[in-house]
Amino acid sequence: MFAAAAGLTAAGCGSTATSTGDGSSAFTYWSMWKQNEPQAKVIQAAITQFTKDTGIKVSIQWKGRQVVQQLAPTLNTANVPADLVDSSDRFAYAQLQATGQALDLTPVLDLSIPGETGNTVGGVVPAKYRDLSTTDGTLWQIPYEVITTQLWYDGHALPDVAAEPPATWAEFTELLARRRAERGDGPLALDGDIPDYAAYWTYYAVLRGLGPGAFGKAATDKSGARLKADGFVDALRHVEKLVSGGDFTKGYDGSKWPAIQQKWAKGKSDFLLLGTFAPSETAEFATSGFTYRSMPFPAFTEGGDSSQDISLIGFSIPKKAKNTAAAQKFIAYFLAKKHLQGIATQAKNITPRADIDAPAELADAQKALTEGTVVKTLDGVKETAAEWYTKVFLPLNTKFITGHLTAKSFADKLAHDSAAYWKTAS
Structure with a gap:
């Protein structure tokens, strides 16, 4: 998505190089960030100080979002060019772990x-995050940034919601009915032309209705039967009622991103289901006095599932990297509070450390993560069944969310097309 930037080297600043366990006094780090992004600035500052403190030189290359894809062709060679790489969890899984090319980072803990x-690495990174980056006993990523999905709203405009957010689906839909009547329009914002955004609604309905893992199991059911089972259809009907009842704002089904979310920030609708990047994407359009608040997707019943989906950004090390000990040392160094807190204060994101406060606009989301159960976004389907998700699920789901398919017809069509897909998928 982004072009690779030129590599930079953090100089030793007169310090004496310290040899690590594998004899290395330098390592190469490929990053998913562009050099001018806030995360890159935080990382670069830590690298500079790391070299001053340890003497270990770091050659950092700002590769952009396709960093792991660029690294992939080299992973099974004798000359892997990166000793450390950061990326989103789904790319680290697909290109490193699933291909057997990820070094097990368990000793780093x-x-x-x-x-x-x-304090140790394992002591500051909660097990519930590490578990989502562990497959068959191999810890293939250690996170430094956590992303989750919430229902966003303006706490200034909706003080009653801020004081007592709806906890159940019944409370939520009652609130939507009141707001729809007051507005004369649906209170839910959605740019329907972004398939992934529409998918949040369907995934969360299945998560709340059937629990963690149900969506993933249905996605990989080669018969398609789980996708049209009664429980799955019942979960979909919750969303169907939102669509048929006019709860989505007018024009959502024909919008061009980011038109609807910009209008939401200007007070034209009330609730936006989106990741923790929502404030940074919409802040420049927000009305004066806009107070970012958020709440979890409501449980379908009192005491029902209330887990939070998360995706992670973090560090991985290729199995054939040459300077692994130096790279591991930097992971532990960067996870120190004085370095990692820049991800919150400068990059405006949530870190895995509970003792680093999230930015004010993400405080509600951090609280939900700290207090609740976490699950991998979309049950990890973007990792384990990426082609199915893109080619089969998303097109049909967009038709469903925009009112062109009922819950039952969507489920039947999805089951049929999924079975056909899995017959030919490698």
């Missing part, structure tokens, strides 16, 4: 966090 007496 025992490394001490420099400057923090008694």
